Amino acid sequence: MILPADPIFSQLLRIARNSHDEVVIDDRNLHVQAGYSHLLHDAVQLAQQLRDSLSQGPSTVGSAFIGILALTSYESTVASLAILALGGVCVPISAGASLEELAYTLKQCSATCVLVGSQHQQTTLATQLQEQTGILKLAIPVLSPGRPPIESYTLDEDSIPSDDLPAFLFFTSGTTGAPKGVLHARRYLYAKFSVQQSELKDELCLIYDSICWSTCFISVLLHILRGERVELHELDARYDLIWDRFRDCEITKIHFSPTSWYTMMKVFQERISKLPEPSVQAYIRGAQYIRTPITLGGILPVPVKQFWQNLRGGRPITVIYGSTEAGLLTVADPEASGSEEASIGSPAPNVTVKLSDGDSGELLVKAPTLLLQ
Secondary structure, eight states: OEEEOSHHHHHHHHHHHHTTTOOOEEETTTTEEEOHHHHHHHHHHHHHHHHHHTTSOHHHHTTOEEEEEOOSSHHHHHHHHHHHHHTOEEEEEOTTSOHHHHHHHHHHTTOOEEEEOTTTTTSHHHHHHHHHHOOEEEEOOOSOSSOOOGGGOEEETTOOOOTTSEEEEEEOOSTTSSOOEEEEETHHHHTTSOSSOOSOTTOEEEEOSOTTSHHHHHHHHHHHHTTOEEEEOOOTTOHHHHHHHHHTTOOOEEEEOHHHHHHHHHHHHHTGGGSOHHHHHHHHHHHHHOSEEEEESSOOOHHHHHHHHHHTTTOOOEEEEEETTTEEEEEOOHHHHHSSSOOOOEEOTTOEEEETTBSSSOEEEEOTTOOOO
16 A cells, blocks of 8 residues: 655554554544544545546546535545545635535535535435536545554655645635635644654544535644544534543533633533533543643633633643634743733744734734745
């Protein structure tokens, strides 16, 4: 089994060989638990199906924009790796969007195929999408039989995609205007993951949002490239259920937007705090068990910041700032994260920032994660 010798698959094989095939993805949507050997096998199988179905050589397939219509799941991860193995562009799309919106998105980027997860394969949406666009539809394999050992995979040193090869097409949230497509290169992912395997064997990151958001989509890939286990849900803003997972004292890492941290605070204040004291303490212990709580994409209001810091025994929520267009820009240390000032921290590694007029003006950024277009 031959994979491109780029940073993604070089790291993936390195981590896989040291993992003893322990579970790396716990998919609560599909009730699937899988290790690296399952993940690699299904990704390679799907990549071959893509190559065969598109009836083109690998170099042409490598330029293809390929939609992913799936929950945040094992399937969406398999689809991402299959597309990246071919040198294609991942286009995650939301099943919550209308048929017209999805068709427009796929036509705008000239998508050649849509990879469809099991929960969408027989739906009217998937069928109508294929009928309206004429785009090929392929099912994503899950735990395919005939799984070979990790040792059977090799890297092709003659097949190393350029760092600047397009790899991800995301759409902005529309916070500062109409949603727009943002194209990122493979270096967008390269710049984000550590070359070191995580030393924390019990690391478990809860990911609950839709893959149509860049943060969620990339987070799944980043964690498995670090050897960190992920638990995947689509809880659709069921913050009470997220609190229940906190209470189990298993989750060690989670990222929320400021809005979600606020909503989680309100759930505690309005529901959990009114439970019997032993139950309240169980939820508090769960919140304190999380080693790495992160807020992304904005600043926490001071009352929200203080609530969580008090609940967690003085430990603040880490502030990480970035955008769909620019990727990761700044990271705040514990002192800055806990400050009452609206601090977004210091530039992340390999990121340079300056103000256009010296000590004032627009913030100018130079980073390896900036968009291609």
